Amino acid sequence: MATIISNRRVAEGIYVMHAEGRFEAKQGQFFMVRGWDNYPLLSRPLSVYDQDERGVKFLYKVAGEGTRMLSRMQAGDDVTLLGPLGNGFPAAEGRTALIGGGIGIAPLFYAARHLEQADLYLGYSVEVYEEHEFRSLGHPVEIDLGGIVLDRANFDDYDTIFICGPEPMLRAAQMKSAMSSGRAQVYVSLENRMACGIGACLVCSVGCENGRKKACVDGPVFRAGEVVFA
Ligand SMILES: Cc1cc2nc3c(=O)[nH]c(=O)nc-3n(C[C@H](O)[C@H](O)[C@H](O)COP(=O)(O)OP(=O)(O)OC[C@H]3O[C@@H](n4cnc5c(N)ncnc54)[C@H](O)[C@@H]3O)c2cc1C
Numbered sequence: 517m518a519t520i521i522s523n524r525r526v527a528e529g530i531y532v533m534h535a536e537g538r539f540e541a542k543q544g545q546f547f548m549v550r551g552w553d554n555y556p557l558l559s560r561p562l563s564v565y566d567q568d569e570r571g572v573k574f575l576y577k578v579a580g581e582g583t584r585m586l587s588r589m590q591a592g593d594d595v596t597l598l599g600p601l602g603n604g605f606p607a608a609e610g611r612t613a614l615i616g617g618g619i620g621i622a623p624l625f626y627a628a629r630h631l632e633q634a635d636l637y638l639g640y641s642v643e644v645y646e647e648h649e650f651r652s653l654g655h656p657v658e659i660d661l662g663g664i665v666l667d668r669a670n671f672d673d674y675d676t677i678f679i680c681g682p683e684p685m686l687r688a689a690q691m692k693s694a695m696s697s698g699r700a701q702v703y704v705s706l707e708n709r710m711a712c713g714i715g716a717c718l719v720c721s722v723g724c725e726n727g728r729k730k731a732c733v734d735g736p737v738f739r740a741g742e743v744v745f746a
């Protein structure tokens with residue numbers, strides 16, 4: 517159980533929750549989050565947006581019932597956190613790009629904060645949020661509003677690329693990676709539906725080149741070429 521320090525709206529339907537607790541989260545990991553003890557709804561997976569000496573932060577979009585309930589919570593309320601979970605991003609080598617589409621930008625902030633060099637590409641559909649926070653990291657930031665953020669990055673300029681966003685974007689990234697020179701190691705962070713978050717239920721099963729894997733424990737980060745999108 518963690519106490520909410522703040523839960524602020526940063527754009528239409530977008531919130532940042534700061535919850536108290538000492539965690540050792542790695543970049544790209546996530547928590548199963550639940551703010552409704554006596555209500556029959558599963559915890560929801562949210563990526564680590566940031567972590568400081570007071571606790572962990574989540575940047576989230578209201579998608580349905582669970583995230584709507586989270587958005588109504590206030591400082592002082594208790595939230596149940598299971599985590600940190602998942603494999604997280606591998607160590608980045610060489611020139612690195614972080615590419616996020618929509619709420620897929622969430623795990624990139626914490627990753628960028630731990631990198632000496634990174635070019636950030638952030639794609640938004642209707643409204644830009646948290647731009648100041650991303651720029652405060654000191655890395656070059658390219659913002660794309662309403663376009664295709666993937667088009668802005670030349671994969672052959674990089675050795676490591678981390679991508680998070682909706683599935684169509686990840687499919688496009690996989691194709692773009694296959695058509696590039698192969699210089700870049702490209703990784704995608706999947707946002708499959710999850711139920712347990714700990715490898716027990718198979719809800720998050722994902723097709724991979726060597727059979728099926730569980731996004732919650734084998735991922736959510738995979739090599740782009742490894743995933744077989746349905
Ligand atoms: C590892 C991981 C990390 C994530 N990190 C974040 C994050 O940092 N910030 C954030 O806002 N969201 C994140 N998500 C997505 C988030 O978990 C879902 O938006 C949330 O569970 C939806 O719950 P809900 O009850 O609000 O909506 P629901 O009522 O469950 O769903 C609302 C609508 O969204 C669709 N939907 C729900 N979950 C998904 C999904 N995973 N993929 C595609 N469509 C879906 C449903 O089909 C439905 O149409 C992450 C998901 C995973 C697996």
Ligand code: FES
Pocket residue numbers: 709710711712713714715716717718719720721730731732733
């Ligand atoms: S969410 Fe249950 S196995 Fe992955």
